[in-house]
Amino acid sequence: MSKWSLVTKGFVKDNPTFVLVLGMCPTLATTTSAINGLEMGLATLFVLVLSNMAISALAPLVPDKVHIPVYIVVIATFVTVLQLLMQAYMPAAYATLGLFIPLIVVNCIVLGRAEAFANKNTVIDSALDGLGVGLGFTLSLTVIGLVREILGSGSAFGFKFIPGDGILAFVMAPGAFLVLGYLMVLFNKYLKK
Amino acid sequence: MATQSTLKNMLLCLTLVCLVCAAILGGAYAMTYKPIQQANDNILKASIGAVLPEGGTISDQKTASFGGRNYTYYEQLSGDAVKAYAVKSSTTGFGGTLELMVGVLPDGTVNSTRVLSHSETPGLGAKCQTDAKFIDQFKGLGPDKLVKLRADGGDVDAITASTITSRAYTLAVSNAVEVVKSLKKEN
Amino acid sequence: MEYLLIIISAIFVNNILLSQFLGICPFLGVSNKLSTATGMSGAVCFVITLATIVTYLINKYLLLPFGLEFLQTIAFILVIAALVQIVEIVLKKISPSLYQALGIFLPLITTNCAVLGVAITVVTKEFAYGGAEPHLLNLGEATVYALATSVGYGIAMILFAGLREHLAGNQVPQAFKGLPIALITVGIMAMAFLGFSGIV
Secondary structure: OOHHHHHHOOOOOOOOOOOOOOOHHHHHHOOOOHHHHHHHHHHHHHHHHHHHHHHHHHHHHOOHHHHHHHHHHHHHHHHHHHHHHHHHHOHHHHHHHHHHOHHHHHOHHHHHHHHHOHHHOOHHHHHHHHHHHHHHHHHHHHHHHHHHHHHHHOEEOOEEOOOOOOOHHHOOHHHHHHHHHHHHHHHHHHOOO | OOOOOOHHHHHHHHHHHHHHHHHHHHHHHHHHHHHHHHHHHHHHHHHHHHHOOOOOEEOOOEEEEEOOEEEEEEEEEEOOEEEEEEEEEEEEOOOOEEEEEEEEOOOOOEEEEEEEEOOOOOOOHHHHHOOHHHHHOOOOOOOOOOOOEHHHOOOEOOOOOOHHHHHHHHHHHHHHHHHHHHHHHHO | OHHHHHHHHHHHHOOOOOOOOOOHHHHHHHOOOHHHHHHHHHHHHHHHHHHHHHHHHHHHHHHOOOOOHHHHHHHHHHHHHHHHHHHHHHHHHHOHHHHHHHHHHHHHHOOOHHHHHHHHHHHHOOEOOOOOOOEOOOHHHHHHHHHHHHHHHHHHHHHHHHHHHHHHOOOOOHHHOOHHHHHHHHHHHHHHHHOOOOOO
């Protein structure tokens, strides 16, 4: 697999949201607007790249029976570092995303990539893999957020272009499920081979 | 390729990983401690500044108890005289806790209000954060005009379709006014 | 009275699956059949309640006194992982029949974000019920909150599994098959649950 395809595979072919259906909780919960989705995606990307690199470097040294606890400790460390950095430099984003930042620890995408890719590939490849999957995740979250924001509040990335209130249900909980469901239908119909 | 899973190796590996991670976290915590304090401080200062008239210095945090609850407040001082109070006041709205910072002049007049945190419905109750028409009508209420919704016999127009949120907001403001009035009585 | 409000709020108004979006992965994964959904709900209920009590105590008597709040995430996830292992071993020894029913779900629960989510929520979020002053929950309230939340999880899961068993027999367009139609169904269920909002 070429280096470039490692980065691009997350967009369509192995898209973590629409194909692999991983990390559903933040996907549904934080996509009330395009910006929120983008921020959540980038936060996950940060953890994915760093944890993939660290785990691919550590993997040969870790005895098989304890590899899961070791991976979880490594991932949790990066998540906590992210939490501290966001509290210090992006307090507004940290306040909106709230609980879902510490919950990156249990996002199956992160542990999944560690198990499926990082523990048997080089540090560079693992970093690219983390970048690719993370970008795919970010893209999906931004698209879902954008659709919900347009339908629910008549704006895109915070710029209001439809006056009035929009269809509130799309910003609330049911809208998350509906938008994800219908986007998945479109994805299946037009993009999946 | 992996190291053998003997007890010694496993213990060694887990201990080392935990130590290194703890060290990284300790370092990160120490490095971000000041900036986090600073960021929280800035948010607080901004919200106090937004509800008070300009000028004067802000006192340290103080506590007052009123109606069986404790309220945190800040005094705006010019010289020795208190020019205004910023009171943190919270009530239960539609979706959860609604927390406000309320600026009140010493005679009990509301200067301005600002939402600190809320969990109201997006697009409905959450408008209490942005709807200028709703927010502005609190200014000047207090001493003779009641801080109550029009439906409850006061002068505040509720946000359309969000009566519970509006009532919670109004209650938080009127509690803050009462806190200031009780402070004046004590002095 | 306050306990009653906590229970109603956690089960219906702020349903963990349908309005807080925690634990969605296993929800979509094992809700194909009513029997597995029931088993998973039981296991989640057990682990969430136990994990919340243990992490609450660890936070109160270990992390807070030493100023180690920043280790919260890492400590909680390790405790939950260890707890799940212990529960599995103990269950196997003392109640093989219960183990048969819940056992296969236990390893999946470590990465169920509902468990970590509830554990973090009870020690960080201030609750206010019935006009009371917002406060962090005490141990009793935290336990009730955890138990009620997981009952809410179970109710949503079992209701949905019932719907999904019917869905399986229906003709849906190719592109809707599987998850998409399931998600749309959950969306409609979440709308129904919106009707509860504001009652507490």
